[in-house]
Amino acid sequence: MNTGDIYSFINTFAPFDTAEKWDNVGLLVGNSDNLITKVLISLDITPAVVFEAYEKGAELIVSHHPVIFDPLKNLVPNSAPYLLAKYGIDAICAHTNLDIAENGVNDVLAKAAGIKDRPELLIEKGKQAIGRIGFLENDMLFDDYVCFIKNVLNSNIVRYSKSSSSVCKVAVVGGAGDDYIELAREAGADTFLTGDVKYHDFLLANELGMNLIDAGHFSTENLIITYLKEKFENEFPQTIFIVSEHKDIIKGM
Secondary structure, three states: OEHHHHHHHHHHHOOHHHOOOOOOOEEEEOOOOOEOOEEEEEOOOOHHHHHHHHHHOOOEEEEOOOOOOOOOOOOOOOOHHHHHHHHOOEEEEOOHHHHHOOOOHHHHHHHHOOEOOOOEEEEOOOOOEEEEEEEEEEEEEHHHHHHHHHHHOOOOOOEEEOOOOEEEEEEEEEEEOHHHHHHHHHOOOOEEEEEOOOHHHHHHHHHHOOEEEEOOHHHHHOHHHHHHHHHHHHHOOOOEEEEOOOOOOOOOO
């Protein structure tokens, strides 16, 4: 198997051409013809993740976040792109194309968040459907739901603002979903789950009468990594796939 085979497979369920125009996805480092026997899967490609891949003998890293996003003005030692090139490790990144994909980041998050059946798409006019929205199997008290989310997502920190005591209809956007607060409320959500929430976002949600939960960028997206591992293993049983030891570095007291 080669790197191109993995790229082509990802393209079947999260087409790279569906990524947002500002995004940078696909084979960002390496050669599609390189032979692959072991693949490391990670949310991010940091220098530590590259070292992990090298030590474990992985020739390819598949990540959600792009290892190259802004234009590179230099290539310095100990940066992730430099180390990938140094050790001959390829990198495929599936970002917003995996966010919007069926059974992608947000479908996996919606399922973990307790949304029953198939969630509806949360669509901003003129844009693709990043988020998901739907009803819980059973209504929950908000305080209980926050504890549930913290546990199911294994979040180090959960911040929230409470506008109502019950949770019935939940909208989710993995990663940074602050742009979807008003849209979530317009779609009827009483609770919005996302990450990277700023102070004024909490104020806005409170003004709209909607509960807002920030379970962290990492925790709202990292569930997709285990899902990808299972999907890859089913398609390429002769190849070894490893979930990275990469963890959320943001802690709380």
